[in-house]
Amino acid sequence: MVWMIAKRQIHDTVTSLKFPLFLILFSVSMLLSTVLFQFHYLQSLEDYNVKVAEMRDEFSRQAKSLVQLGANWHKLHRKPPKLAMLSASGEDYVPNTAEWKSADHGSQYRVGRDNFLFRTTTQFHWTFIVGLIVSLAAIIFGYDAISGEKEAGTLRLISANPVPRAQVLWGKFLGLAAVLGTILVVGFLLAVTAAVILGHIALEGGDFLRIFIFFAGSLLYAAVFLALALLVSSVTHSANVSLVFLLLLWVILVVVIPGTGDIVARGLYRTQSQSEVEGKLRKGQEAIHAEFEKKRMAGEVTTEEDWRRWHADLWRAIRASDSKIFAANRTQQFTQTRLGRNLTRISPRGLFSFVAEGLAGTGLGGQLRFDENGRRYANQFGDFIIAKDKLDSESLHLYFQWAGLSEKPVDPDEIPIFEETDPTLSESLKAAFVDLTILFLMAVLAMMGAHLAFLRYDVR
Amino acid sequence: MISADQLTKVYEDDVMGLDHLTLEVKPGEIFCMLGANGAGKTTTINLFLNFIEPISGTAFINGIDAVKDPLEAKKYVAYLGEVVQLYGNFTAMQNLDFFTKLGGKKDVSKKEYRDCLRKVGLPERFFDTKLKKFSKGMRQRVGLAIVMMKDTPAILLDEPTAGLDPRGAQDFLDMLRVLRDQGKAVFMSTHDIFRAKDIGDRVGIMKQGVLAMVLDKEDLEEEDLEKVYLEYMRGWGVD
Amino acid sequence: MIRTIAKREFLSNLMSYKFAVGMALCLILLPLGTYVSTRNYHRRLERYELDRDAHQRELTKLHVYSALHPQVDKRPPVLSIIAEGLEERLKSTVRADRHRVPCLEGKGGRMALSRNRYAQAFPSLEIVWLLAIILSLVAVLFAHDTVTGDRELGTLSLTLSNPVPRHQVLLGKYLGGIGSLFVPLLAGFLAVLVVMNLSAAVSLSASDWLAILIIFLLSLIYLSAFFLLGMTVSSLTRRSATSLIILLAVWVALTELLPNASFFVAKNIMPVASMEKTRTEKRAVEEQKNKEISKIWETAQQRAQRGELHILLNKRDNNEKGQLFRFISPETAEFLKDAFGEFETIEVKYADKMAWQDQSYVRQLERQWWLADILSAPSLARPFSSTVRALAGTDVEAFKSFVEKARQYRLEVLAFVEAQVTSNPYRFFTDDPVEEIQKDWPRALREERISRAELGEKMKTADGDPRRLLDLTSMPRFSPPKEGVLERLSRRWRDLTILLLSNVGLFLLAFSLFLRYDPR
DSSP: HHHHHHHHHHHHHSSTTTTHHHHHHHHHHHHHHHHHHHHHHHHHHHHHHHHHHHHHHHHHHHTOHHHHHSOOOEEEEEOOTTTTOOOOTTTTTTOOEEETTTTTEEEOOOOOSTTTTSSSSSOSHHHIIIIIIIIHHHHHHHTTTTHHHHHHTHHHHHHHHSOOOOHHHHHHHHHHHHHHHHHHHHHHHHHHHHHHHOSSSOOOHHHHHHHHHHHHHHHHHHHHHHHHHHHHHHSOOHHHHHHHHHHHHHHIIIIIHHHHHHHHHHSOOOOOOOOHHHHHHHHHHHHHHHHHHHHHHHHHOOOOOHHHHHHHHHHHHHHHHHHHHHHHHHHHHHHHHHHHHHHHHTSSHHHHHHHHHHHHHHHHHHHHHHHHHHHHHHHHHHHHHHHHHOOOSSSSTTTTGGGGGGOOOOOOEEEEOOOOOOOOOOHHHHHHHHHHHHHHHHHHHHHHHHHHHHOOOOOO | EEEEEEEEEEOSSSOOOEEEEEEEEEETTEEEEEEOOTTSSSHHHHHHHTTSSEEEEEEEEETEETTOOOOHHHTEEEEEEESSOOOOTTTTHHHHHHHHHHOOOOOOOOOHHHHHHHTTTTTTTGTTSSSGGOOHHHHHHHHHHHHHOOOOSSSEEESTTOOOOHHHHHHHHHHHHHHOOOOOOOEESSSHHHHHHHSSSSSEETTEEEEEEEEEHHHHHSOHHHHHHHHHHHHHHHH | OOOHHHHHHHHHHTTTTTHHHHHHHHIIIHEEEHHHHHHOOOOOHHHHHHHHHHHHHTTTTTTTTGOOOOOEOOOGGGGGGGGOOOTTTTEEEEOOOTOOOOOBTTTSSSSSSOOOSSSSSSOOOOOOHHHHHHHHHHHHHHTTTTTHHHHHHHHHHHHHHSOOHHHHHHHHHHHHHHHHHHHHHHHHHHHHHHHHHHSTTTTOOHHHHHHHHHHHHHHHHHHHHHHHHHHHHHHOOSSHHHHHHHHHHHIIIIIIHHHHHHHHHHHHHHHOOOOHHHHHHHHHHHHHHHHHHHHHHHHHHHHTTTTOEEEEEEESSTTTTTTEEEEOHHHHHHHHHHHHHHHHHHHHHHHHHHHHHHHHOOOHHHHHHHHHHHHTTTGHHHHHHHHEEEEEEOHHHHHHHHHHHHHHHHHHHHHHHHHHHHOOGGGTTSSSOOHHHHHHHHHHHTSSSSSSSHHHHHHHHHOGGGGGGGOOOOOOOOOOOOOOOHHHHTTTTTHHHHHHHHHHHHHHHHHHHHHHHOOO
16 A cells, blocks of 8 residues: 555656756756766876875985984875765865874875865765755655645545555655655766766775765655655645745755854854964963073083983974964864864754765864874884984984984885875774764654654644 | 627647637627537637637727737726636735726725625625635625626626536626626626526537527527537537 | 735735745844854954954064064954855965065965864855845745746736736736845844844944945845746746746755856866965975075174174074074174175065965966856856955955055065164164174173173063164054945946846846736
8 A cells, every 4th residue: 555655656756847857956966076076086186196206205305314204394195085076075174284293293284276265165066966956855845745635635535545644654755755766866876877987086896885875875864854844744734835834944954054053163162363372382482492591501501412402302392382282272173163063963964964974084084084194104103213213323312303313314115105095994884873873863753753743634 | 899700719739729709799798608618618708808819800899909909908898717716815805906906996995895895795794804714606706896896898707607506606697687787798608508598698609619509588588408509519529 | 007916916925924934034044143153253353353462462572673574464344244255264364574475365374273174064154145045045935926826826817807918917026026025134134233233342334334235235136036037937837836846946056056066167177276386386486595595694604603703692583583683793783784684685586576476376266266256157146145245345355455455564564674774774683772782792701891690681681671672653554455335346246237137137038928928
């Protein structure tokens, strides 16, 4: 019986104007996005390779002297994420370059081809398209499922038959979900085919699996809005009213909440201004300078070696004080960002975006990963320098200071090289799992609400 | 008052809408057009109102060519369709006021509206009720009030009694007679043979766009309209 | 006749659920959004004040002119509450540095400590964008059944059976619809203004009020364009439901997909040179400069080794750039005077060279941005929001004119420093009064006319001596660019034209379609 109702619903929707309209809108957007991202990726990868080559050049130049390698600041570059087309949310802000030296991690920033004259980030990724078009399609497909049939009088006819009401609702849900699923399948197949044919991004098995999970997430996301549409349709008695109300809900959930999460967080949680941080840095540096000056004046520094130690200690102390201030500043900013993200989680679109981010390894997760990998590498590099430095008896072993490292050459081939590995499948899944679960619960909750409302629906 | 000369309409898909229709409705006369669905009754009315353009022929209202000068012609004709729901969130008075003003009348007093609504038999308590709460019969009364307020010499009615209960339909026709006695020319399409016989001064029978037969009062009294109509329809079917 | 139809349309809309939703959208979302955005503005203002005060305070602590690199801050305009624009994207503090020509810069630089660099999941919504989305949605909702709805009720044929020309019917419907949209728009604007003015940080000047008035009128024009779009689609379809679905698809494509897609397309079609490349080029120039400068320092070193130059104290002044020398010998003073004179010429020469590079990079960005602007023009929401941003003073042009002004200010500072230095040529690098230099303390120390301890005491007092600070009272003050509201509006003449033309075009289209509409 459920199947009968679903079939009729499918037939009804597929033959109406809305189906081809949204099918075309979705497919064209997905194709355009995929093609653009192919070229975007190609360019980013080229830029990245140039930067990596420069980094290696720099290493082999500096290998002439260990101190050059060990005490200099270097740069680390983030590999452009392969699946950025799934979700590039905020990618334009995410630092792709980190400054580091042995066992130390400095500032992070972004270089590349971004344009700071654009107010918003590049937003034409799959998540954006699914987030907008599919949710709107779900609402438009579902808004009149119940109130519309009531207006047409067919609900009375259906209810006159020995069919349990739950089956009517589930039939409608499944039918509409099948239609939405068809739109998604067509769009995704076209996009993936285009990606494979163009082939600028080397997709592998794991990537296809991620895309498939992303597809499943998209279905779930569509189901949330479909269930919401059925819920609203089951509490109103006119299709018009239910559509208008759903549109209100859509604007709030899809446009307003995601767009304001960060602003609200900025208002709720304060971070420091430029001059505040600069002031703190200067204060810390001045105190340390004064302290070291005192030592020098007291005549503790006499020999050449003393002098070098004094210098090394001074710089180390300053760096430690600066790092503390930078870290505190970063922690504040991180707290603010996390608050903003949590506020956004009220919206299914927020959740869906975070799922996509997790799968694609972009966004905040990708940023933290890069950060962590960079730190690990800097430490590993530090260990390498220490090991090499110990071989030189003339060195003062003042770690990572200009004044106290060996000046012997190093074999360039021995220098550890930073390799950013792509996240493993289980890492990707772990990042997406929680949000995926919440999304699922949201769908279940909305469907339960629709169920209850429909059981009490007045079919007259 | 309402006249057509060789009026012909062919739709885009080569369907014959109206085939050389010639007729005249005089003041003080009710002309009922009988016919099955799709016979061309509504097409005739649409042509008089210039909702569609004829292929050839002319339609006149009060001697004014309704094709060439539709706006002028519309000053002399009032129209009421079958499915008029009117504006649901407006009251009877508001609806009446709106359409009367559209008809070109100015400075009509509330009292006149009330009188008119009373005349069409709308209970006083419904005057200021929103139309969405009205039954179909009540709506049609408001529709008739709109026609009466416009006070034109020609009236076009498209299945005005469809969907009304017998009592409502009877009331409607009674009011129509009053309008006829005031000297108005009424063209009414219907597929209700009994009502047509009851109210029509002349009855036309239409089939596939052709006005096949016109019976006047004497013919109607002599012949059994129902028999004529059914035979006529059948006869054509056999061809 | 038009009035009758407009009045009915107006009243009918006023009583509909659509109106309730429109009011709800305008009266809930806009004030809430404004509240949040006002708080944000407050934070931004606080930050600006902190930074500005810090920069002013810095100027009171300088000892030598080589340290004089005033920084000027762009005050966040109060209307950035409505249109945040590029406030969070572009640097609002510019160094009117003698050694660097101010240029438009993003906030994401290496040392931008106040910018939250953690990934934002969604771009933040401005009030103007919220307005653009809500207004267009409400307009589309109001307009979708102007024709089809009447047809479904049967009132369209009843109306047209009267001697009313069709264009009057349509015009009446248009005016009535716009009239009824005026109510939520006005309510929304009033709510925004009330919420804005509740905050103590907000004070609106006369020109701000004028800008708000113009923004209101613009919103009306924008609203009208979408209303006409709705009427056009309604005149094309037979059923209200069909009309609304088409309109919603068009709406989402216009307001969301097109602007975003056009940015991305522009970035791919017209890629800018990578920042790294620009930086490498700049670094090459910088290295050249450093070479020239270090040549002079090398001579200094050589002479110091030969015992010709004597400096007892050399430290940084209150900022990175200030080189402060104290207790120097007269010969050293003469040498440094020449050296610093040369440094200044070198720095200024290279500053101009690098400015040219900076500007050519910004020009690339602007070209790309311009392309995106053109591509997204049909969305209407973009032209509307761009114009509002221009009025609010948060668009690229506003920042550009600020930078331009800072550039002029830099020249004034340069002239000022030059004038000051001609009167006291040593003031560039030392705060020792001329008589102190003549006393030649290094020699006195060598000849043991003064003990180390005494000199140490002298040095300590020098730091605390307010007379040694630079007197900058006669330094030119920075005055931010003053632009009239109309001047700002005229910058977006293209967007204005698009908005107005789309109104005219859509009206003609709706009109010609309605003339042929079958009312049955």
